[in-house]
Amino acid sequence: MTPLRSARQLLGGLLIATPLLAAPALAAGEPQRHLHVQAEATLSVAPDRATLSARLWERTPSIRREEEHTGDPDALREARERLERRAAELIDTLENAGFERDAISAGSLAVQPEHLAGSRREDGERETLVRTRLERPFRILIDDLERLPVLLDALTEAGVNALDGVSYDLTDRDAATDEALVKALEKARHKAGLMADTLGITLGPVASVSETRAPIFQPRMMTMAADARESAAQAEYRPGTLEIEAGVSVSWEIE
Secondary structure: OOHHHHHHHHHHHHHHHHHHHHHHHHHHHOOOOEEEEEEEEEEEEOOOEEEEEEEEEEEOOOEEHHHHHHOOHHHHHHHHHHHHHHHHHHHHHHHHOOOOHHHEEEOOOEEEEEEEEEEEOOOOOEEEEEEEEEEEEEEEEEOOHHHHHHHHHHHHHOOOOEEEEEEEEOOOHHHHHHHHHHHHHHHHHHHHHHHHHHHOOOEEEEEEEEEEEEEEOOOEEEOOOOOHHHHHHHOOOOOOOEEEEEEEEEEEEEO
16 A cells, blocks of 8 residues: 555544544533522511610819810819719619610710800800810610510619610621521522523522522611600610511522
8 A cells, every 4th residue: 555545544543533523512502501590588577685875974063275284174074073972873773774884885974075155255256155065975785675664764763864775786797697698599499490491491400509698687767856854755675576588699500
């Protein structure tokens, strides 16, 4: 056999084999068909705990602004002593009402000047008065929402200057956010099944899944009257529900 004939036979064999090799490659290169679904779900849950915020404050006597730099240190000390005495009485009142000391959080002392309009001078202008305000915030955690009115009564009895509101919360946040995510996934599966039945297609395994909205939990704040004595008659305790939203994107292969 001549070399030229041998080369032609080899080339012919390669040409015959090429379609056989290309067929699987083309099949493997075919784009896979997928069904993409996005779903969002909202979970409503009843809160089972709350935190009430309150404040105590004391003030020094007012003086003219021109005398501010020579302020009375005794007045400041006396105001602080009054505030600390009231803070101790507040904690005692709460403990006597059945609230644990660990549930009571006392914030740091805040000191700030306050400017007031004084009497008119001979030139018709009002003089400016200055006083110092010393304040301490308190936060009380309640694990039994039925005791919220009892807490308000105790705070009123202790003579707090302000109630800043109630923040409703959940003891187990993780369980609630997990439930919201599961609810979103179940909704995505339901939508995919409904679409597949309507279109007459068969779903294969899940190809991909991702979150489009991570479950976020935020405590809900209920404002209250600024004056504790007024709020005792005006406040209503309706915690309602907390809402947690979750979103997912899921893809199924189409068989």
